Amino acid sequence: MEGIQVFVKHQGKRHEVELDPTSTGETFKFQLYSLTGVEPERQKILVKGGQLKDETELSTLGAKPGQTFMMMGTPSSGSATLERPKEKMKFMEDMTEAEAARSEGATPAGLVNLGNTCYMNSTLQTLRCVPELQEELQKYSASSSSNGPDLSQFRIGGNSLDLTSALRDLYQQMSETQDGFPPMMFLNALRTAFPQFAQKSRTGNGYAQQDAEEAWSQIVSQLRQKLKVKDAAAKEAGPSSQQTADVSFIDKYLSGRLESVLECDEVAAREGREEPIHSEDVFLKLDCHISKDTNHLRDGILAGLEEKIVKKSAVLDRDATYTKKSRIARLPKYLTVHFVRFFWKREAQKKAKIMRKVTFSHELDVVEFCTETLKEQLIPVRDKVREIRKDEEDVSRARKRQKVAHKQEEDRQRELKAEGPADEKKLVQDKQAENKDGDAEMADAVYKTDAEYDAERAASILAAKKELFSLINPDLAKDEGANKSGLYELRGLVTHQGASADSGHYTSYVKKQGPIDATTGKRKEEDGKWWWFNDDKVSEVGADKIETLSGGGESHSALILLYRAIDLPSAEEVKQ
Secondary structure (H helix, E strand, C coil), X not given: CCCEEEEEEECCEEEEEEECXXXXXXXXXXXXXXXXXXXXXXXXXXXXXXXXXXXXXXXXXXXCCCCEEEEECXXXXXXXXXXXXCCCCCCHHHCCHHHHHHCXXXXXXXXXCCCCCHHHHHHHHHHCCCHXXXXXXXXXXXXXXXXXXXXXHHCCXXXXXXXXXXXXXXXXXXCCCCCCECCHHHHHHHHHHCHHXXXXXXXXXXXXXXXXXXXXXXXXXXXXXXXXXXXXXXXXXXXXXXXXXXXXXXXXXCCEEEEEEEEECCHHHHHCCCCCEEEEEEECCEEEECCCCCCEHHHHHHHHXXXXXXXXXXXXXXXXXXXXXXXXXXXXXXXXXEEECEEEECCCCEXXXXXXXXXXXXXXXXXXXXXXXXXXXXXXXXXXXXXXXXHHHHHHHHHHHHHHHHHHHHHHHHHHHHHCHHHHHHHHHHHHHHHCCCHHHHHHCCCCCHHHHHHHHHHHHHHHHHHHHHCCCHHHHHXXXXXXXXXXXXXXXXXXXXXXXXXXXXXXXXXXXXXXXXXCCCECCCCCCEEEEECCEEEEECHHHHCCCCCCCCCCEEEEEEEEECCCCCHXXXXX
């Protein structure tokens, strides 16, 4: 179908435009955008029956050659002005290796297996998904905790045996390449700090395989001692001091606190008025104990929070069985969960593996594991998050239904108009009959453009963020490294393939982050994909792959899960 020459009047000017009857209103608006500089979402084009909508087919307008349409709207500030790009565009072939590694869509570096070091490689890749850790490592200097100056940050040697310095340098080097990197310096520092990882193989050929969970625990414990950060919530000693105190990075972001009660199981002890023993302990990970009744992560965590202890009772004057029940009093921003899959098998003289399938979710709700005090602080926020999510789903479904109904109505109108005046008269009569049915039906007939819908959605999201922010407990709000909702999302995991801890193979999975928006500096929406780190081989996998890592055999099964607290609105966001 040939185009039709029409005119559009806008702010006293008359623009000649070729209208393509086979296209839609959205295409026509983009034509006018090139002539007037007014963005399509800010245009109001008056046609017979109201405003031109994006989804309207132009053939339904019945436009005649030379017909004039009226357009209203002004361009947003600065939108019509073409400017020279502030930064010169750089092509991939002109980038250095480091620039290419940091570019959007780049594949992250893998780690070369230096001889049964997959346990270490998988641990390091999973820890690397904590952005706060990488940021604080860049500020770290070992000079304050060692005899000599730390020169490694200048790449001229230095304290190569300091594990934290070695980790800082390794992550920096990994950020500058997309190839597999040999972590030789870090491995030397690890074996120096913890000689157990220098154990030779029983066959005498090279080094022995090690347990990734042990490597994780030792690396985290070293970071807990060495890596300090400023914490506004922890003031220096002194009633008038306003200085922020130095705290361990691990204590701030990766450690929680348990409150426990130890009580004798025997009635005689309670009748003898033996008082329960209350205590507090710091935890760096939650253990998921696996038994014949364990089917889901929740079952194992609950089992790990209750244990039996045999000790002497002062009242009974003999050994008795006690039950220790623990509940979480502080939740860290990053929660580590360990599947206790390995146990010492005496007859085989090795750590055997529990093969049982134990499922886990991408989102973890830990409120039920908390103390009553913490529950009261978390539940209002958690429930509000779920309410907002449900509202967003309802609005999205309603929007889809509206679009389908609108399309069906337009098709019906087009068919009746094409069949002749009699049917067009019937259409008008049907419309009048619908309008008599009440205001609700009238409201349903008002269809919103995508721009109007997006504007309403943005306003609704901002209002929801403000309400959600107001529900955050003030004490929790001061603790930057704490979870404030009780909800976590899975970000990384270490897996093991094989029948024992001293053999088999370890790999890791890390969820991809959204690319950084060059304009706002914030991360864009994630695509739901994951990176699979198999030593120096790095590949992209879908979320469905994670569902297959629950165990049930010698294939890859999750050993360590790293969860991160879900994002909540900040004070800056709600001030917009």
